[in-house]
Amino acid sequence: MERLVFWLRRVGLPALLFALLAVSPVVAHQHEPHTPQQQQTETAPAPAPGDEPVMTMPWPTEPVMTEHDERPTTFSGRLLRWLGGWHSAAVHFPIALLLTVAFLELMATVRRKPIYTASNKLLLGIAVIGAFVAAPLGWINAGLPAADDASALVLHRWIGTALPFLMLFVWWLKPNAEAAAAGRNGPLYAIALSVVAAAILAQAYLGAEVTHGAGHMAF
Template sequence: MAKKIFPLVSGLLALTGIIASLLLSAPPAMAHKNQSSSSASAVAEASTTVNNPEDAPMAMAWPTEPGMGMEMDHKKPKTFGGRLVSWLGAWHPAVIHFPIALLLTVALLEVLAAARKKPVYNAGNKVLLAFATAGGFAAAALGWANAGLPAADDGTALTWHRWIGTLIPFVYLLLWRLKRPAETAVNQPSSRLYETTLVVAVALILIQAYLGGDVTHGAGHMAF
């Protein structure tokens, strides 16, 4: 039992740790230049106008407000096509949770099947991966609609989030291709290549989730 589970868990932890350490050691993601300058000028103006700390309002702006960490500040398009793309992109945060949950469920079932030595637990994972793949491609397309085309002033987190998010659906597709059909998987354990790809996919999902929070809520959003 331990021989089957240990490579999955240790490989996932090692890969996640390496990628996370590289991202965390990099400089914090910068917001768009115009947002950074406007935020800095607003802070400077506030510091000069408030002389007594007791007179300052006890209000805190959300991190998602303009100039408070968001890397994307969308202006409403004027054309119908532009507004349609913008509206579709707004669905990205909702749709992305569907393929993420399916992949993590697949990984959990694979670990459970290895621990109990019962391949029947993960026999239906090919069907789950099919839905996850379809949802992954939909979420990636909506992500491009939400973020727009790459720009020179895109922050580090947004750039990594964009391209990792573009890669992940193809990793899902590879997993679906490697997973044996239910009739075969019910009696045979998963292949090593499939297990390795699954570990990589879960690690990418965890890193992508962190980057998504970094883009939405600003650098250091997971600080304790």
């Protein structure tokens, strides 16, 4: 018994003092005022897995606004707005056909098989019809030119107006199926097709810039 009392005196007293020193800062901290930010930090639970906030990347700039952004109140206005909405769908058809023609002409040159281009005059004819449908729908969709139109919209409007006539010129230069299969394409046709294909690509980029804003293709 005396031995137990001896060890309690030697070990217990320092242990008690150490416990008091360890508890005293906690007790003192409980009486300090807490700021709202500290309370939120101390009481906010940790987010569960999968609940982390998702960061979204906004568009670099806002899309170009036109006079047709406000919903019209008249029947004729709603009809024109509805027709103009078909421009985005109609314009892809002639673009795809003309680029297909350019691709077939390139393959015929590379592989030296003019037969690849035998049906290109027909494809160009369908593309021209589609372009003469898509261009007026674009005018309906964008409205009449205004002084405050963005440069992308101005370029898109007038390149799109000229493209149907340029495509018609390319169709006229393209020989018929028999001559095309024999490889009798003139050099002017190749130059005109290359120019129109480049204009089509530039027009597609400008159309996307009008719809999605500048920098839409930024990496």
